[in-house]
Amino acid sequence: xxxxxxxxxxxxxxxxxxxADRNGPWLAEQLRLLGVDVAHVVVVxxxxxxxxxxxxxxxxxxxxxxxxxxGLGPTADDLTAEVVGGFQGRPLVLDAELEQRIGAVVExxxxxxxxxxxxxxxxxxxxxxxxxxxxxxxxxxVGTAPGLVVPPAGGQGPTVLVLPGPPAELQGMWDxxxxxxxxxxALDGREELRQETVRLWRTLxxxxxxxxxxxxxxxxxxxxxxxxxxxxxxxxxxxxxAAQPRYDxxxxxxxxxxxxxxxxxxxxxxxxxxVGFAERGLTVATAESCxxxxxxxxxxxxPGSSAWVLxxxxxxxxxxxxxxxxxxxxxxxxHGAVSPEVAVALADGxxxxxxxxxxxxxxxxxxxxxxxxxxPVGTVHLCVAGPDGHELRALxxxxxxxxxxxxxxxQAMHLLRVLTVGGPPA
Amino acid sequence: xxxxxxxxxxxxxxxxxxxADRNGPWLAEQLRLLGVDVAHVVVVxxxxxxxxxxxxxxxxxxxxxxxxxxGLGPTADDLTAEVVGGFQGRPLVLDAELEQRIGAVVExxxxxxxxxxxxxxxxxxxxxxxxxxxxxxxxxxVGTAPGLVVPPAGGQGPTVLVLPGPPAELQGMWDxxxxxxxxxxALDGREELRQETVRLWRTLxxxxxxxxxxxxxxxxxxxxxxxxxxxxxxxxxxxxxAAQPRYDxxxxxxxxxxxxxxxxxxxxxxxxxxVGFAERGLTVATAESCxxxxxxxxxxxxPGSSAWVLxxxxxxxxxxxxxxxxxxxxxxxxHGAVSPEVAVALADGxxxxxxxxxxxxxxxxxxxxxxxxxxPVGTVHLCVAGPDGHELRALxxxxxxxxxxxxxxxQAMHLLRVLTVGGPPA
Numbered sequence: 001x002x003x004x005x006x007x008x009x010x011x012x013x014x015x016x017x018x019x020a021d022r023n024g025p026w027l028a029e030q031l032r033l034l035g036v037d038v039a040h041v042v043v044v045x046x047x048x049x050x051x052x053x054x055x056x057x058x059x060x061x062x063x064x065x066x067x068x069x070x071g072l073g074p075t076a077d078d079l080t081a082e083v084v085g086g087f088q089g090r091p092l093v094l095d096a097e098l099e100q101r102i103g104a105v106v107e108x109x110x111x112x113x114x115x116x117x118x119x120x121x122x123x124x125x126x127x128x129x130x131x132x133x134x135x136x137x138x139x140x141x142v143g144t145a146p147g148l149v150v151p152p153a154g155g156q157g158p159t160v161l162v163l164p165g166p167p168a169e170l171q172g173m174w175d176x177x178x179x180x181x182x183x184x185x186a187l188d189g190r191e192e193l194r195q196e197t198v199r200l201w202r203t204l205x206x207x208x209x210x211x212x213x214x215x216x217x218x219x220x221x222x223x224x225x226x227x228x229x230x231x232x233x234x235x236x237x238x239x240x241x242a243a244q245p246r247y248d249x250x251x252x253x254x255x256x257x258x259x260x261x262x263x264x265x266x267x268x269x270x271x272x273x274x275v276g277f278a279e280r281g282l283t284v285a286t287a288e289s290c291x292x293x294x295x296x297x298x299x300x301x302x303p304g305s306s307a308w309v310l311x312x313x314x315x316x317x318x319x320x321x322x323x324x325x326x327x328x329x330x331x332x333x334x335h336g337a338v339s340p341e342v343a344v345a346l347a348d349g350x351x352x353x354x355x356x357x358x359x360x361x362x363x364x365x366x367x368x369x370x371x372x373x374x375x376p377v378g379t380v381h382l383c384v385a386g387p388d389g390h391e392l393r394a395l396x397x398x399x400x401x402x403x404x405x406x407x408x409x410x411q412a413m414h415l416l417r418v419l420t421v422g423g424p425p426a
Numbered sequence: 427x428x429x430x431x432x433x434x435x436x437x438x439x440x441x442x443x444x445x446a447d448r449n450g451p452w453l454a455e456q457l458r459l460l461g462v463d464v465a466h467v468v469v470v471x472x473x474x475x476x477x478x479x480x481x482x483x484x485x486x487x488x489x490x491x492x493x494x495x496x497g498l499g500p501t502a503d504d505l506t507a508e509v510v511g512g513f514q515g516r517p518l519v520l521d522a523e524l525e526q527r528i529g530a531v532v533e534x535x536x537x538x539x540x541x542x543x544x545x546x547x548x549x550x551x552x553x554x555x556x557x558x559x560x561x562x563x564x565x566x567x568v569g570t571a572p573g574l575v576v577p578p579a580g581g582q583g584p585t586v587l588v589l590p591g592p593p594a595e596l597q598g599m600w601d602x603x604x605x606x607x608x609x610x611x612a613l614d615g616r617e618e619l620r621q622e623t624v625r626l627w628r629t630l631x632x633x634x635x636x637x638x639x640x641x642x643x644x645x646x647x648x649x650x651x652x653x654x655x656x657x658x659x660x661x662x663x664x665x666x667x668a669a670q671p672r673y674d675x676x677x678x679x680x681x682x683x684x685x686x687x688x689x690x691x692x693x694x695x696x697x698x699x700x701v702g703f704a705e706r707g708l709t710v711a712t713a714e715s716c717x718x719x720x721x722x723x724x725x726x727x728x729p730g731s732s733a734w735v736l737x738x739x740x741x742x743x744x745x746x747x748x749x750x751x752x753x754x755x756x757x758x759x760x761h762g763a764v765s766p767e768v769a770v771a772l773a774d775g776x777x778x779x780x781x782x783x784x785x786x787x788x789x790x791x792x793x794x795x796x797x798x799x800x801x802p803v804g805t806v807h808l809c810v811a812g813p814d815g816h817e818l819r820a821l822x823x824x825x826x827x828x829x830x831x832x833x834x835x836x837q838a839m840h841l842l843r844v845l846t847v848g849g850p851p852a
Contacts, residue, residue, distance in 0.1 A: 013653035015467060016458065017451020018660065024469065025443020032442065039476050041441060043450065043467040046651050050465050050487075057483040061476075075635040076642075077651050110630060121636025128635075166654075168825050204536060209501040209554075210547025216502075225472050225503050227439035228592075236444065286719075286740070292726030293712075293719030296740040300718030303794050303827055311746040313739050314712070314722040320737040320780055324750060354746055368729050399594050401729055 006058035070165030074125025085133030089153030099130035276420025285354035286312030325349030432484035496591030500551025511559030515579030702846025711780030712738030751775030
C-alpha cells in the first residue's frame with residue numbers, strides 16, 4: 001500500500017448540509033495525482049471535541065498526512081488552528097508580522113467593497129487569524145486566512161495541513177502546502193497510482209457485475225468501482241503500475257462485451273460534446289421548456305463555449321414558444337405542448353432563429369404537478385435537428401422534478417454526442 | 427446533550443469526488459428534525475477495512491445510531507451489508523422471499539428499459555442483494571436494493587441503519603427505517619433541538635464576529651455558526667428549548683445592528699423571490715449572456731414556477747441579442763456587449779418579447795478568456811426592468827468562471843427580491 005492521507009472537513013454548515021463540501025473531492029483528486037491514497041473524508045461540525053476525536057481517528061489509521069479545511073475565519077466558532085495545535089502538541093502563538101499582513105488585506109477588502117466595519121472589531125478578528133501553532137509553517141493567505149503546515153511536536157504521527165474553507169482560497173494555497181518541507185517529508189515513499197475510467201450509457205449494473213465475476217482471477221490487483229448516475233455506468237479502476245497488463249485485459253473485455261454501450265474510455269460526456277462541436281466547426285442553439293435553461297447552462301459551463309453555443313430560448317409559456325421560436329399555434333393546440341411534434345418545432349425554431357447548425361428542443365412534464373393519465377410526470381420529448389435531419393426521443397423518466405430535469409439534459413447531451421462524435425446510440 | 431448519531435457514506439466514487447454526496451446532508455437534516463444531533467459524517471471508499479474502521483470510530487464516540495448509505499448494489503465492490511453484519515455480530519443469511527421480490531423488480535426494470543441481460547448474471551446480482559445480516563429488519567426496496575436495520579447482536583453499541591446510495595431510494599425508505607422497532611428503541615430519550623437562521627447580504631464576517639464577542643455572556647448556551655457564501659452571511663443557531671430567551675435576545679441584537687443588511691430570518695433567497703412573485707402576481711422573463719441560462723434554471727427549479735416564469739433567452743452571440751431581444755446594433759457597437767446600456771436593452775427586450783412584468787438582463791465576462799484592461803474578467807452588468815423603472819448593478823467579481831456566473835445569478839436574485847418583497851438593498 002502506498003502513502004495514505006485523510007481529509008477532515010470542518011464546519012457545521014457542511015455537516016448539516018447547508019453548504020455542499022467541494023474541498024474533500026478536490027483534495028482527494030489532487031492527492032491521487034501525487035500518488036497519495038485517501039482513506040477517509042470526515043465531516044465534522046464546529047465543535048472542538050468532535051474535531052479532536054476525528055483527528056484522533058484518522059491519525060490512528062496510520063495515515064502520513066491529514067488535511068483539514070475550514071474553521072480559520074475570524075468568528076469564535078472557527079477553531080481549527082487551536083484544536084490542531086493542541087492535537088500536535090503546539091500551543092498557539094501570535095505571529096505579529098502575519099497580523100500586519102492580514103490587517104492590510106482586510107482593510108483593502110473593506111475599502112474596495114465599501115463595507116462598514118468597526119476598527120476594534122476588525123482588529124480582534126485579524127488577531128485571531130494570526131494566532132498560529134508554535135513551529136508551524138505559515139502559508140500566505142489567499143483571502144484573509146493563512147494556511148498552516150503542522151508537524152507533530154513529538155515527531156510521531158501525521159503532519160496536518162490546515163487550509164481555509166473557501167475553495168478558491170484552499171486551491172490557491174495548495175501548491176505552497178505541498179511544497180512545504182514538512183509535507184514533502186510526510187509524503188516520502190509514495191508511488192504512482194494509476195486511474196482509468198470507462199463509461200457505458202444505459203447498461204444494467206447487474207450485467208457488468210456478472211462480467212467482472214466471470215473474469216475475477218484475471219482482474220485481481222485492480223480496484224474496480226462502479227457507479228450508476230443518470231443512466232451512465234461509470235467504471236473507475238485504480239491500480240499500481242505493475243498491474244498495467246491486467247488493466248489492459250479489463251479494457252479489452254469491456255470494449256468487446258459492451259461495444260453497444262461503451263461511449264468513452266476517459267473523457268466525460270461534456271468533454272466529448274465540447275470537442276465534437278469544436279472539431280466539426282458546428283454551432284448549436286437550444287429551445288427548452290421543462291429543463292428551464294439547464295441545457296444551455298451546461299453547454300456554456302466550459303470556457304470558450306461561445307465559439308459553438310449561439311444561445312437558447314427558455315420557452316415556459318406557450319406564447320413564448322410561438323413568438324420566440326415560431327412553434328405554430330395549431331401544433332400546440334392539436335398535440336399539446338408536451339409532444340414529439342412540439343419538440344421538433346422547438347428544435348427547428350432554435351436552429352432557424354439563431355442561425356445555428358444544430359437545434360435542440362426539449363418539452364416535458366417535470367412535475368410534481370401537471371401530469372395527466374396520458375402524459376404523466378416524467379414524460380419528456382427531445383429532438384435534435386441537425387444538418388442531416390431530426391433525431392427524436394420519447395422518455396418516461398422516474399424520480400423527482402430535479403431528477404427528471406437533469407436526466408433530460410443528459411439524454412440531450414448524448415444526442416449531441418452521437419451527432420458530433422458518433423459512438424453507440426444515445 | 428441529546429441523542430447523537432453518525433452517518434457513514436460509502437463509495438469510492440463519492441470519496442474521490444466523482445459523485446457529490448447528497449445523502450449525508452439530507453440525513454443530517456432529517457435527524458435534526460427528529461431531535462437527533464449528528465456528530466460526524468464519514469465518507470469511505472469501497473474497501474472493507476476502511477469501512478470497518480469508520481464504523482469502529484463512530485461507534486466509539488457513543489452515538490446511538492449509525493446510518494450508512496451506499497454499497498448495496500449487485501457488483502462485488504458493494505460490501506456494506508456484509509461488513510455491517512460482521513461489525514454487529516450478525517453473519518449474512520439468504521432471505522429467499524426477498525430474493526424473489528428483487529428478482530421480479532429487476533425483471534420489470536429490464537423489460538421496461540429494453541436493457542439486455544444474461545439471466546445467470548442477473549440471478550447472481552439478485553442473490554447478492556438478498557443476503558441480509560441474521561436478525562436484521564428488512565426495509566422493502568424502492569429500487570432493487572433492500573435497506574436494513576441492524577441492532578448489535580450483543581445488545582451493546584449503536585443500531586446501524588443500512589440504506590442504499592441513490593438518493594431517491596434512500597429517501598423513499600426513510601420513514602420505514604425510522605418507524606422500525608430497533609430504530610425507535612435507539613432513539614429513546616431524544617429531546618427537541620431548535621434551529622433558527624438569519625441571513626445578511628454583504629456583511630463583513632469580522633463585523634459579526636465582534637458583535638457576537640460583545641454579547642458573549644448573553645448568548646451562552648447557543649451554538650452559533652456562521653457561513654459566508656456568494657456574499658451571503660448565514661447565521662445558524664441551534665439550542666435547547668430552555669435557551670429560547672437567549673435566542674430571542676440574539677435575534678433582537680441582529681435585527682437592530684444589521685437592519686441595513688438583514689434580509690431574512692428563515693426563508694432562503696429563492697424562497698423569498700418565489701413567494702414575492704406569487705403574492706404580487708407578477709411575471710418574469712430573463713435575457714442572459716455570461717450566465718448562459720443559469721438564472722432561468724434557478725428560477726424554474728421550484729415546482730409551480732411556470733405561474734410566474736414566462737421564459738428567457740440565452741443570447742451568447744451578438745446576433746442573438748439583436749434578433750431575439752431587439753438590442754439595437756448601434757448600442758452593441760458603441761458600448762460593447764458588456765455594458766450597462768446592453769444590460770438595460772436585454773432586460774427591456776426580455777420584458778417586451780415575453781410580455782412579462784419584469785425583465786432581467788445580464789451581460790459580462792465570465793472568463794477565463796475575453797477580458798480586456800477596461801473590462802477585465804469578472805466585469806458583469808445587471809439590469810432589472812420592472813413596472814417602476816430600471817435597477818442597475820455594475821460588478822467586478824473575483825474568482826473562477828463558475829464563481830462569476832453563480833455570483834451574478836445570486837446578485838440578480840437579490841434585485842428580484844427587492845423588487846418583489848423589499849428589504850435591505852440588493
